[in-house]
Amino acid sequence: MDATACGGASKTGAAGSAAFQISKDTPRAAGPLASATWSLYAEPQSLDYAYAYDYPPNTVLANVCEQLQRITPDLKVVPGLATAEAPDAKRWVYTIRSGVRFHDGSALTADDVVASLRRHLDPKVGSYWISSFQNVASIDKTGPMQVTVRLKKPDQLFNEEMGTSAGTVESARFLAKAGAKYGTPDGGVDCMGPYTLESWQKGQAITLKRFDRYWDPALAPKTATIKNVFIQDPAARVNALLSGQVDGGYLLPPSGFAKLRASSAGRLYFGPTPPPSA
Helix, strand or coil: CEEEEEECCCEECCCCCCCEEECCCCCCCCCCEEEEEEEECCCCCCCCHHHCCCHHHHHHHHHHCCECEEECCCCCEEECCEEEECCCCCEEEEEECCCCECCCCCECCHHHHHHHHHHHHCCCCCCCCHHHHCCEEEEEEEECCEEEEEECCCCCHHHHHCCCHHHECCCHHHHHHHHHHCCCCCCCCCCCCCEEEEEEECCCEEEEEECCCCCCHHHCCCEEEEEEEECCCHHHHHHHHHHCCCCEECCCCHHHHHHHHHCCCCEEEEEECCCCCC
């Protein structure tokens, strides 16, 4: 069991329990694991990255899809699927990483990046991330593995947003094929993250399978299968952890902290809540 709660102070009391200490992070995986079950407090309404603005969809998509940039645990912006360069104050040029494969085996290209980013500008899509593109004038392929974003006015934060769901890259071919079903239980997704979307049982669970052709060996997953189960009732999530039915979860109710901390089934961690601007 690996249960996590979020908080802002270094020490506090919860539900009559003793003070607890905020942990910066959880330990690295010790070795390979056949499977793990993770609890989500709600079923994602969609796995379309354009609507990924809450914990349930982002918990799944963080393992399935990748972005142009990455935001590290200490909030630094580093290259993800592309390196970024600003030739002037109103341009961001992205050079795409070669050798990256989508889950269907096809290679990542500039066309995929253009199609993925332009979706946020389409009013018919209604992207939740449209504010990240408010200063964007155009998004164009400027080389076989290069995409240039031209801005209406300087926007230094735009590149940082490319480390969020706003910078997610999906297969252009798959977007066209899935159409309105994209991101639904019937349509699915086809990204290039460390896990593939194996199945979505409506109302029950989303199961992910390790992608053995994942491009970043430094982050190669150690667990073969991850099952994300939907448990809306807070008390039920605590009981599932205590019984071993579930191996981990986030955002647990304070009323269950004392039981979880006293349990020999696992360990309860308290993580810092990022500031609103993060």
